[in-house]
Amino acid sequence: MHQIAIIGAGPSGCFTAQALAKLMPGARIDLIDALPVPYGLIRYGVAPDHQGTKAVIRQFERLFERQGVGFFGHVRLGETVTLEALQGLxxxxxxATGLSVDRRLGVKGDDLPGVLGSGAxxxxxxxxxxxAxxxxxxxxxxxGNGNVAxxxxxxxxxxxxxxxxxDLSETAARQCSDVRRIxxxxxxxxxxxxxxxxxxxxLGRLEQAAIHVHGLSGEGKIVEALQHLEGHDPQDATREIHFHFGWTPEVIEGxxxxxxxxxxxxxxxxxLPCDTVLTAIGFEGERPAADAEGAIAPGLYATGWLKRGPRGTIPENRADAQNVAARIAADLADVAPGKAxxxxxxALVPGAVHYDHWQRIDAAERADCPEGRVRRKIPTT
Structure with missing residues (x-):
């Protein structure tokens, strides 16, 4: 049987495994991740109060529980194992390692303490x-003017x-409890x-924030949604939100x-006087030279943000993963199996974390959750 490794167990990696399992039911597929837990961006990038979006994890669980996909966690590419070693196996x-470096504003002062990227x-x-x-x-x-903002x-x-x-922890909740104006x-x-x-x-359902929208122009669904926010003012509001449009960053003072x-x-x-600046303007990082179907070199491919750049929603990553999987299936049709x-x-990484280990972590997090939360994540490796 053919042996396929996917580096990165986030949504792009899981979608690729899903597509490959359908196209190549006889193949053995392994997801390998630097973290001891799977699901990457879904677990650590989707907002903790958007559990509906995180629910896509349930379909990925079937990969491991029903379709025989393997999980090797706590395996760092370049440290625990080399890319060359994996290509040999x-x-x-x-x-499918994505991009995680926050793009800088590119103005004077964007490196001051108090300037933080959305990813961080x-x-x-x-x-x-x-x-930390x-x-x-x-x-x-x-x-920023997008969904991350x-x-x-x-x-x-x-x-x-x-x-x-x-699944917002008490520690995280305390980190934003002092906010009064946004x-x-x-x-x-x-x-x-x-x-x-x-x-x-x-945002119109916020219970403690008054909302003001400045500089509205044009028409369309976004403008209509913003118009409905203007004047939202719950009784005893403790925070203010102000939207401003058409302004280019010039300098961060301090x-x-x-x-x-x-x-x-x-x-x-x-x-705008402030003590914190959060940037939500995208991500960056080095990307391999891959063609439109994700091929980098014979037997080596890229998918997701690492292939396309930091754009697209989780469903869009599914479509991209399916295209890459189709290319892999076509290429391997001419390759005789036989690798280990x-x-x-x-044998190479005897200390890796496997899916049954993750299930125990998952159960422990759910059992230990505080009242009103769905889990308490273990914040260390």
């Missing part, structure tokens, strides 16, 4: 292993009682903002720490 190796914040809020807590102050500026707004604006049914600033005019209108309408963020719009300037695959990795 498998007929095909797929890189989301990982902290999701108890990514061995991640983030310090969120009272006055927060969020730069909307996630940050919602998480920072919620009161303690609004996280029922989430300014959301984007370069685009409001009718070109990248927010999903559903995400915007969700000496030892952020004190203000300055933006420009033509000759006009907008100066899983047996070789078991």
């Amino acid at each position: 498998y007929d095909a190796v797929v890189l 914040v989301t990982r902290a809020f999701n108890d990514y292993p061995d991640t 807590p983030v310090a969120i102050g009272e006055q927060v500026v969020i730069v 909307a996630d940050l707004v919602r998480l920072l604006a919620k009161g303690a009682g609004e996280f029922h049914g989430s 300014d959301v600033v984007g370069r685009s005019p409001s009718d070109q903002a990248k927010f999903d209108p559903v995400m915007i309408r969700e 000496t030892d720490r952020v004190t203000a963020a300055r933006f420009r719009q033509g000759d006009a300037r907008l100066v 695959g899983r047996d070789g990795v078991l």
Whole structure:
């Protein structure tokens, strides 16, 4: 049988395994991850109060529990095992490691203490292993006009009682408990903002945040959703949210720490006092040279953000994974099986974490969850 390794057990890796299992039911497929737990971005990148989105994990569980896909966790590429070693053991190796470096603003002061990328914040809020807590102050500026920015707004604006049914830890909740004002600033005019209108309408259910929208223009579903937010003012609101559109970052002010963020719009300037700036403008990192179907070299492929760049939703990653899987299946049709695959990795990495180990971790996290939460993640490796 053919042996296939997928490096990265996040959504792109799991979708690729899913597609390959359907196209090549006789193949042996292994998901290999640097963390001791599977599911990557779904577990640590999706907002902790969006459990509906995280529910895609249930379909991935079938890979391991019914379709014979293997899991090797706590295996770091380049440290625990080399890419060359895996290529020697498998007929095909797929890189699905994603991109996790927050893109910088590219203005003076963007490296000051108090400037944080959305990826770093989301990982902290999701108890990514061995991640230091983030310090969120009272006055927060969020730069970005997409769904990640909307996630940050919602998480920072919620009161303690609004996280029922989430997996937000007590530590993460304390990190954003001091917030009193949030300014959301984007370069685009409001009718070109990248927010999903559903995400915007969700903000209208916030119980402790008054919302003000500045500079609305144009028409469309996003503008309509924003119009409905204007004037949202719950009784006894403890936080304010202000949306601003069409402003370009100019400088982050401060000496030892952020004190203000300055933006420009033509000759006009907008100066927002703040002690925290959160950037939600995407991710970056080195990507291999892969063709449209994910092929890098014979037997080596890339999928997901590592292949396409940091764009697209989880469903869009599914379509991309299916295309890459189809290419792999076509290529392996002409390759005679015979490599060691899983047996070789078991011998090479005897200390790897396997799926049954993950099931015990999962059960322990669910059993230990505080009232109102669905789990308490183990924050160390």
